[in-house]
Amino acid sequence: MLIRRATEADMPGLESLLDQVLMVHYHGRPDLFIPGTRKYTDDELRGIIADDERPIFVAVADDAAPGEVLGHAFCVHEHYGSNNMHHIHTLYVDDICVDDHARGMHVGTALYQHVLAYARECGCYNVQLNVWSCNPGAQAFYEAMGMKPYKVGMETIL
Numbered sequence: 001m002l003i004r005r006a007t008e009a010d011m012p013g014l015e016s017l018l019d020q021v022l023m024v025h026y027h028g029r030p031d032l033f034i035p036g037t038r039k040y041t042d043d044e045l046r047g048i049i050a051d052d053e054r055p056i057f058v059a060v061a062d063d064a065a066p067g068e069v070l071g072h073a074f075c076v077h078e079h080y081g082s083n084n085m086h087h088i089h090t091l092y093v094d095d096i097c098v099d100d101h102a103r104g105m106h107v108g109t110a111l112y113q114h115v116l117a118y119a120r121e122c123g124c125y126n127v128q129l130n131v132w133s134c135n136p137g138a139q140a141f142y143e144a145m146g147m148k149p150y151k152v153g154m155e156t157i158l
Contacts, residue, residue, distance in 0.1 A: 001070065001107065003114040006049050006056035013058070013069025014045065017097040028134025031157070053077045057114055059098075059107045071098040071107040073115050077122070091119040093129035096138075112145050 006014060018039050026033040040048065048054045059071040074095040081087030093115060098107045119127050128150070131139045 001059055001061060001105075001110060003057055003059050003110055006058045006069075006072065008046060008049060009066045010056075010058050010060075010069050011042065011045055011049075012067035013060075013099075014056070014072055017069060017072050017099060018095070020100060021095060021097045024135055025132060028132055048074070055118070057111060057118070059102075059111050069099070070102040070105070071111050072096070073111045075115060075118075077124075078128075088125035089123060091115065091122065091124045091127045093127060096129070108141060109145070 015038070022033060022037070022039065023035065026035045049056060053076065055075050057073045057075070058069045060069055064070075072095070073093060076092045076094055078090045078092050079087065080090060096108060096111055096115075098105075098111075116127060127147075129142065129147075130153075131142060133139070
């Protein structure tokens with residue numbers, strides 16, 4: 001398995017994985033997520049692929065055909081700070097997904113470890129992400145990777 005930056009040739013695989021993520025979220029929160037939609041248009045995805053501030057990493061099999069992706073990690077460089085908070089450089093993980101057919105092959109662990117190494121290389125203070133409470137499997141995975149909650153979002157549906 002190889003982990004590398006995504007290219008436009010990976011778009012079919014990325015779109016398939018984004019569809020899988022959407023359906024997990026839709027099944028957990030059908031009041032928020034719309035099945036059959038896309039998070040990014042083709043042009044938006046091309047733009048993200050080309051943006052060094054929003055790197056996408058893909059895991060591919062050593063013998064993968066173009067567009068075959070085992071998993072992805074969408075990341076965003078963020079800079080925080082204010083009058084009462086230290087200025088820090090964060091690598092925010094917007095999305096990690098492993099293809100249904102690649103589960104159990106440690107693709108998620110390899111992607112996450114790659115993201116950590118990349119963040120260290122870039123001088124980031126931390127790596128952050130959000131996980132939907134309707135996805136306890138993802139939360140358990142991130143906790144197994146050593147992540148800890150740092151804040152909790154709450155809501156009242158009206």
